[in-house]
Amino acid sequence: AQKVTQAQTEISVVEKEDVTLDCVYETRDTTYYLFWYKQPPSGELVFLIRRNSFDEQNEISGRYSWNFQKSTSSFNFTITASQVVDSAVYFCALSEQGGTGGSYIPTFGRGTSLIVHP
Amino acid sequence: SAVISQKPSRDICQRGTSLTIQCQVDSQVTMMFWYRQQPGQSLTLIATANQGSEATYESGFVIDKFPISRPNLTFSTLTVSNMSPEDSSIYLCSGWTDTYEQYFGPGTRLTVT
Numbered sequence: 001a002q003k004v005t006q007a008q009t010e011i012s013v014v015e016k017e018d019v020t021l022d023c024v025y026e027t028r029d030t031t032y033y034l035f036w037y038k039q040p041p042s043g044e045l046v047f048l049i050r051r052n053s054f055d056e057q058n059e060i061s062g063r064y065s066w067n068f069q070k071s072t073s074s075f076n077f078t079i080t081a082s083q084v085v086d087s088a089v090y091f092c093a094l095s096e097q098g099g100t101g102g103s104y105i106p107t108f109g110r111g112t113s114l115i116v117h118p
Numbered sequence: 119s120a121v122i123s124q125k126p127s128r129d130i131c132q133r134g135t136s137l138t139i140q141c142q143v144d145s146q147v148t149m150m151f152w153y154r155q156q157p158g159q160s161l162t163l164i165a166t167a168n169q170g171s172e173a174t175y176e177s178g179f180v181i182d183k184f185p186i187s188r189p190n191l192t193f194s195t196l197t198v199s200n201m202s203p204e205d206s207s208i209y210l211c212s213g214w215t216d217t218y219e220q221y222f223g224p225g226t227r228l229t230v231t
Contacts, residue, residue, distance in 0.1 A: 035220060106220055111160050
């Protein structure tokens, strides 16, 4: 079973629209970390946010906001007033404690391609 | 945060040859990972690079094909051995910091002809 599900393969919006990217995760661990990354056409993965499992406070950073809900195992990402520069593939990732020495092994979702039209 | 660089940024190689990719982090990281990303796909973890010991490989990846070294806390190499066209991909290095953040290098675009 997929541990990180990004059900939206591609989203297309017009500039200035708000858009929400969904992320649903699955874990039995009580301690884990959730991430969002942006991968623009240049290919480099840009770290956007990290959330730990004990911090359910929503976060806002400029036009970006994140809604973490443990009750529904979701960590959704909203871009307000989208811009063409937001066009990219966005990945949600989960790090659970496991592996050698209790290290956190990251697992990525399939990604959501966001296309913002002018 | 951590800034990660990779060399080479891209390469075109002939089948049967090997390529070593270098990954340098500007600060100490607790964990280093190597990923592969096929065009239009998500990231697949190849292995965790352990300092001073053998890497821990994920299912489907073996040391003979992808030998990894990590001689210190800021440097690692991944070798893609006996390459075939199926190895054409982007290879990404990442570092996990002691503040539980994961950063990525810019990737190495490998094409095998």
